[in-house]
Amino acid sequence: MDATAPLPALRTGAAIGGRVRSGRRVADRVLRTGCLLATLLGALVLGSILLMLIVEGLKGFTPLLFTEPTPGPGSVGGGIANAILGSLVMTLIGIVIATPIGVMAGTFLAEYGRTSKVAGVIRFLNDILLSAPSILIGLFVYTLMVRPMGTYSGWAGAVALAIIATPVIVRTTEDMMRLVPGTLREAGAALGAPASTVIVSVTWRAASAGIVTGIILALARIAGETAPLLFTALNNNSWFNANLMGGVANLPVMIYQFALSPYPNWQQLAWAGALLITMTILALSVVARIVIKPQRAR
Template identity: 40%
Template structure:
């Protein structure tokens, strides 16, 4: 065997070099960009962390059972709570979900499976995308003109409908995208086994796309839970417990708006506590959406 053959054999037998040199231009560029990404991420997290720290430090001091069981206090009164505002918020979000989720899923079925290439589907997608950036106060004005003026009074029902207008485009787009991601082979297999098109949709497409649909629903709920502008025109506010959907009702966002501008320390402290509770509710919905949408191992 010649010296050249011996050298080639040694090169083949030698293990590859897997370590990276910090002096290589590519490695320097990678370190600089990674460091810049961390700096930008930390800078973006500063406002969020500062708000959370302020809410926990200021609003957490007032957390207690009375906040969830008592009514808002009057001007010079001490103590009190905002149990009616929590109840009103949950009721209106529930009403919005009852209206928007079925309509949104049915519209998504049409967009994804029944007529995905039709002119109506294209128009619906365009309108839904426009509505995702729709100013929330305009939704309140629309429901005010359509419902409040017709009924002659503010109500929790009108507030729920205003929130449903804001939820609907998010539910439609996320549900349609989740259904479109169902593999074509699963749909063809169902049809090949003798299923009708409707059976394929209800027994194959919807169950498979359910995690994505639920994620979109939770994100839509988290978005509207903290809305205040549409509720000013529809549900207004109340210092009493909700007893009927046809009467004005309190909400956390409007309570924060009202109490934060008052010259009384007790009301300002309650506004901070209500802000913390509202943030925790929205955070709960976001965490739930993440858990639901997490891929199963």
């Protein structure tokens, strides 16, 4: 037997290796094709929804939309100015309530309770609130505020929105503060500053862009919530009182009620309101991305 002849096992191994590589290439092409088709399908569905929303919503965009209150059943004309104002008031009150609670809780989890059992329980409960159906929060606030007060109110709606926004701010604040290098804290401590001063002057300042982004994302999260407002603020077709007692007009519930109505005018206003909320959430998301860029650059 010739000593220079290649061994049969080597030729067999090369052949097997070639077949394996060929199979991997086929599997890679199949996976790429599947991912591409899934992406195109998702983009097609989302694009169709947005296109329909833009086409139908722009038909109702008139100057009266932002100056007139919602009309009565079967009426002609009107706008959604009272619903826009009611949504703005309740959303702002909700975010004002949620921001200090969320930032302080996130600070505790990131700075004081990294490994404590209490912090673990808080994180667990916060994760539950993040995934909890908003209608359950609406029922909770209904039992807590609406029934004892005997009437729907904008205050109850704002509290419900604040409960929804708080876990988002807590999670974002904790994550952003954990990204701050420990050397910055050590430098502040080396100068003799107490922990509270280090947190306020160093950690918060370094994580400020991320914290603000979390607040903006929470604002976008609650801007279109309908279910909790059905049980707390409900709706009406007139301007609300300054004390926010009684039903308060708001965009999400207005869209829900008007879209189910048999009146073409109401349906058109519902399309316009849906487009307005979508544009608002899109604008908030863009602002959040712009704000977070400096944080990523660091």
